[in-house]
Amino acid sequence: MESFLSSVCTPINLQFIDVAYHVKVERAAAEEKIVLKGITGQARPGELLAVLGPTGSGKSTLLSILGGRLSGHHLGTVLADGRPPCRAVRRRTGFVAQDDVLHPQLTVRETLVFCAMLRLPTSTPAAAKTGAAEAVIAELGLGACADTMVGNGVSGGERKRVSIGHEMLVNPSLLILDEPTSGLDSTAAVRLVSTISALARKGRTVVMSVHQPSSRLYRTFDSLLLLAEGSCVYHGPGGDALEYFASLGFAPGLHVNPTDFMVDLANGFAQEEYSDSAAADVGSVKQLLISSYNRVLAPKVKAAINVADHAGDGAHQQQEPPSFTSWTYQFRTLLLRSLKQRRHETFTSLRIFQVIAAAVVVGAMWWRLAPLGVEDRKGLLFIVPIFWGYFASLNAVFEFPQERPVLARERASGMYALSSYFMSRMVGDLPMQLALPTAFTVIVYLMAGLNPAPSAFALTLAVILSYVLVAEGLGLAAGAVMIVDAKRASTLVTVIMLAYIISGGFYVQHVPGFMVWAKYTSFTYYCYRLLIAVQYSGHLKRLLPSEDMDGEASIGMCIIALLAMFFGYRLLAFLALRHIRT
Known part of the structure; x- marks a missing residue:
């Protein structure tokens, strides 16, 4: 069976412009909490976009909006190849939630086989659907637990890989993963993200949120979007992030994990080891990062989106999806x-x-x-x-x-x-x-x-x-x-x-x-x-x-x-x- 990583798919250029989301506070219905504050960016085919930020920064909310999984209304625009996502795009979108939502009474193999039976087109023979499930099991290293019930004997890391395999079966053009490395050790996390990165290399658009990845994981990110309390403080190539923050007067120490450094900054933490100046208070650091981003990087991000919009102009939206199950x-x-x-x-x-x-x-x-x-x-x-x-x-x-x-x-x-x-x-x-x-x-x-x-x-x-x-x-x-x-x-x-x-x-x-x-x-x-x-x-x-x-x-x-x-x-x-x- 040919590896799933070698499957080529129809590319999707994902763009999001001024995305904002407010929720009402239960104790005071008239009061609203701002979760996202006008986030703009894009995720291109063949690249892995990592959404980074501390707890409560809005990562999961942003990914839910991009994947069309958020209940309720949000402000702003989400575009796929320059157009609002249609049913064909949603069918080519894989979404892996932070919590592993699986049937505990089924084995790993049964879970993936039934998923293949339901999600792959009617024209695909039953033997090919079963083969696709077996290929995903082999690709994600699930062979040892394939006949183990999901709710009894499967570890957290294995359940996460089953959830990812659930979405890989449809050969998605757009793959969105909410903290897929949570609960995994560093070796398992690197292996998983390497698999995800290989999926992106074959023309998929991959967006992944991470809380505090290791330095080895950081090197696999093509693009990075850093959030702080619902605001964007960096969006661009992952390799340019440290240089950008250094230009603002913030630089990590010699033995500091780059992502630890950036999460500290997003939390407003900038002691002498990170800053050329004396220690600053939390509020002023966040305001400096947000204002610098709006002044320096935001215009470049919006200009890049406009260029991509005119270049693509919905070229792939017209393709009809395959016939699905009756x-x-x-x-x-x-x-x-x-x-x-x-x-x-x-x-x-x-x-x-x-x-x-x-x-x-x-x-x-x-x-x-x-x-x-x-x-x-x-x-x-x-x-x-x-x-x-x-x-x-x-x-x-x-x-x-x-x-x-x-x-x-x-x-x-x-x-x-x-x-x-x-x-x-x-x-x-x-x-x-x-x-x-x-x-x-x-x-x-x-x-x-x-x-x-x-x-x-x-x-x-x-x-x-x-x-x-x-x-x-x-x-x-x-x-x-x-x-x-x-x-x-x-x-x-x-x-x-x-x-x-x-x-x-x-x-x-x-x-x-x-x-x-x-x-x-x-x-x-x-x-x-x-x-x-x-x-x-x-x-x-x-x-x-x-x-x-x-x-x-x-x-x-x-x-x-x-x-x-x-x-x-x-x-x-x-x-x-x-x-x-x-």
Whole structure:
């Protein structure tokens, strides 16, 4: 397989002019914090632009704006080959966030193979997509951990390389990396940046933020942009930076790392070892750097951008992107990925023990009840919905909040449509969510000696499984609506389930008039009546108040209500997911 570093791509000249960003301070909504103050610069094909600066200088915000990943509005202009980035450019853009956002339940190889399947064009054969993933594994030195789960046994440096490989698979023309060397030792960092630099040499535009790189890393930077509190204090060739600061009266000592020196300056630190004059205060050093940049370098940077703008004038923007994957292909691939993920979540030894132990306890308490123990049997038929209502809804409430970072990143990179992701999760959940309730029902049914007719068992199982899916839908909807705060969502689900259980018809049969609405929105209410109808067919009027259930019509109403809730909760969850900011 040919090395990915030898792949040539369509070049993109990235320009950003007077980019500014303000955020409102939460404690005082009328007050704004200025994160970026009119940053101007460019990143050219074949070069590595390093964005350097101390913590809080605005590096990550600038890169998020350049990569089109920032939620909210910003001031200024970002251009790709002289034009605003279009969909074709965004598809040719790779963005590696500072935090490694990956599926912990997949292995390194599975992560990259599924990425290749979803991000490479439909015209690429499946074998070639798998080969591309293997080539990236070899290129980034991930062979030793290729079959290790990302969330269990993969180091921080290896996860960072997996994140980079995720973007390398699309052979990006523009690659943006937010502090890719964080958490790596110096040798691993040099190796990683050497790989990134080699990517740039093949015509890619690479922008990378770094916090405090080693002197060996500094020598790999073609261009440098130094930020201080949201303002630019240097932008130009990396090799000219020290000479420029020396012209201002600041020079590093003999054994000082150049990047340490520049970060110190950006922090306003200029003691005698850096300055020809006496020590200056922090504020005056920053003001000197900012004013000198605006006077000396900013006009040159803007002039270079204007020249490049006229020279390129969007030459590459007209190229059509390749044909990407269809909805059905996305659905099949995401379904397979979902099944691989969920096999580790659903069938854990602890969860299996929890369900089987509960089934044995319930079966023992209602062991072989006499045929006339109607009230006791009604208690059994109600305890089953109580258990599975809480179990299914509370497990489901955390699904979307846990996947929100991955979903946001993958949607931002255009890997798939939200509808294909959602449908694959719903279909993939079915065998996983129904296996344990089936085992529970079989154990309880046999131990309690319920209606022995095969049809009664089949219908009882169908009602319980339907109830589990509806309860799961409630959890999914709550988790999607309150996706940024899963604890609040779980609290909401607990309160709703309590109301549904109280009004379910076992504890209170004559619900007060002002609470009737709770009864008719409770899927526990409908499930309980269906279970009684199955177990005591023909005796409903004797077992339940006549005004509460009227023969077959009430059974039909229960079925329709459960179907409406099954689809309604999931529709609500889908609409809520559409508002996740990418």
